[in-house]
Amino acid sequence: MKKITVRYFAIFREHAGLNEETLELDARTALDVFELTQNRHGSIEPTGHCKVAINDEMADWSSAVSDGDTVLLFPPVAGG
Amino acid sequence: MFEVSNERIDVEQLRKGIKNPKSGGVCIFEGWARNQNEGRTVRQLEYEVYEPLAALEGEKVIAEALQKFPFLEASCVHRSGLLEIGDCAVWVGVSSPHRDEAFKACRFIIDAIKIHLPIWKKEHYVDGDSGWVNCERCSNALSL
Numbered sequence: 001m002k003k004i005t006v007r008y009f010a011i012f013r014e015h016a017g018l019n020e021e022t023l024e025l026d027a028r029t030a031l032d033v034f035e036l037t038q039n040r041h042g043s044i045e046p047t048g049h050c051k052v053a054i055n056d057e058m059a060d061w062s063s064a065v066s067d068g069d070t071v072l073l074f075p076p077v078a079g080g
Numbered sequence: 081m082f083e084v085s086n087e088r089i090d091v092e093q094l095r096k097g098i099k100n101p102k103s104g105g106v107c108i109f110e111g112w113a114r115n116q117n118e119g120r121t122v123r124q125l126e127y128e129v130y131e132p133l134a135a136l137e138g139e140k141v142i143a144e145a146l147q148k149f150p151f152l153e154a155s156c157v158h159r160s161g162l163l164e165i166g167d168c169a170v171w172v173g174v175s176s177p178h179r180d181e182a183f184k185a186c187r188f189i190i191d192a193i194k195i196h197l198p199i200w201k202k203e204h205y206v207d208g209d210s211g212w213v214n215c216e217r218c219s220n221a222l223s224l
Contacts, residue, residue, distance in 0.1 A: 009128065009130060009200065010128050010200035010202070010212055010215070011200070011218050015218070043218040049214075049217060053133055056132055056133060058133065072130070072133075075215050076215055076218070077195070077196075077198060077199055078199065078200055078212070079197045079201070080169065080193055080194040080199075
């Protein structure tokens with residue numbers, strides 16, 4: 001198990017009802033974190049629509065997560 | 081230069097900022113808050129921006145544009161917070177010796193900003209409802 005801080009943005013934050021939380025997760029990748037927190041952010045389809053960052057750096061869903069990491073879950077963006 | 085601003089965008093000031101004696105022209109794109117989207121009447125827009133990464137990614141976009149379409153000056157500012165209809169939501173300006181690079185770089189920057197930056201738009205409708213743009217799949221998933 002790894003201690004991971006998960007941050008939620010926009011619609012994910014509204015669904016979760018909080019900005020961030022630190023969880024003990026059995027997660028190997030960013031995708032694992034997304035899936036293990038699905039009951040919080042409410043989305044089931046990250047690939048191609050949502051983005052992820054680890055410790056303030058954009059990452060891929062296959063990126064490895066380590067104990068103490070902060071994983072930022074971004075719903076589909078809509079700038080401009 | 082890329083910036084996120086919680087204040088009204090001063091387009092005249094930005095225009096002055098990309099002046100260069102070697103430039104023969106400037107191409108400017110302004111994105112405005114409009115009152116209609118997909119058949120609904122919008123009252124206000126709200127932008128949420130994760131600034132640390134938006135600033136970093138915004139600078140990367142401008143650097144990539146400079147490599148592809150060499151220009152002299154470029155600037156981009158994106159709003160955060162609550163916008164009224166007609167407000168400028170995003171401003172992109174590029175000046176270069178000739179128009180071709182300015183047009184192409186300006187188009188590249190606004191397109192990339194919309195795709196890559198952690199920025200989210202919430203529309204507030206006249207009927208009191210509101211919704212996050214592009215997040216229909218997330219909302220639908222909740223009701224599964």
